[in-house]
Amino acid sequence: MNEFIEISPYEIDDNVFKCIGKDWMLITAGDENNFNTMTASWGGLGVLWRKNVSFSFVRKHRHTYGFVENSGTFTLSFFDEEYRDALNICGTKSGRDCDKVKESGLTPEFIDGTPTFKEARLVLVCKKLYIHDIDPNNFIDMNVNELYPAKDYHRMYIGEILKVLKK
Numbered sequence: 001m002n003e004f005i006e007i008s009p010y011e012i013d014d015n016v017f018k019c020i021g022k023d024w025m026l027i028t029a030g031d032e033n034n035f036n037t038m039t040a041s042w043g044g045l046g047v048l049w050r051k052n053v054s055f056s057f058v059r060k061h062r063h064t065y066g067f068v069e070n071s072g073t074f075t076l077s078f079f080d081e082e083y084r085d086a087l088n089i090c091g092t093k094s095g096r097d098c099d100k101v102k103e104s105g106l107t108p109e110f111i112d113g114t115p116t117f118k119e120a121r122l123v124l125v126c127k128k129l130y131i132h133d134i135d136p137n138n139f140i141d142m143n144v145n146e147l148y149p150a151k152d153y154h155r156m157y158i159g160e161i162l163k164v165l166k167k
Helices: 016-023 063-070 081-092 100-104 142-147
Strands: 005-007 025-030 035-040 043-048 051-059 073-078 108-111 114-117 122-133 154-166
Touching (some): 016 025, 016 043, 025 063, 035 051, 035 063, 035 081, 051 073, 073 114, 073 154, 081 100, 114 122
Antiparallel strands (some): 005 154, 025 035, 025 073, 043 051, 051 154, 073 122, 108 114, 122 154
16 A cells, blocks of 8 residues: 555545546455455545545445445545446446456455555545435435336445545
């Protein structure tokens, strides 16, 4: 991790909407012996409960779900465009069926035991604070429900941002 420097969350100069919604990110959890990652384009960053936090969303059928559930921490990793193919692999293949980290060509690294990747340009190490299952009964705009044709609603994880590492 010597290529990274630790910065304050207030020093993140990226456009969060572009980073998450257009560039995508990897949500990664587990430990040095066993971990999984998945590509995500839904989420957010903000302030809640006097803490700098992330909002991450994982569907229960995703292999990464069990890793996030069973880990106290997880990372959100952001990459330059040259890694788009790797992010596509991590978003379309399941760690149940293949070694998608190997197939993606990414290099695992660990920050205080939490997995991320050497190729990332920005990494947020997050500690789980809260979980919440999306409940369709709470949709005010029912058009949102159209995004769930299989009724496979996400679980939201609110994570306290413990560290921000930037290249």
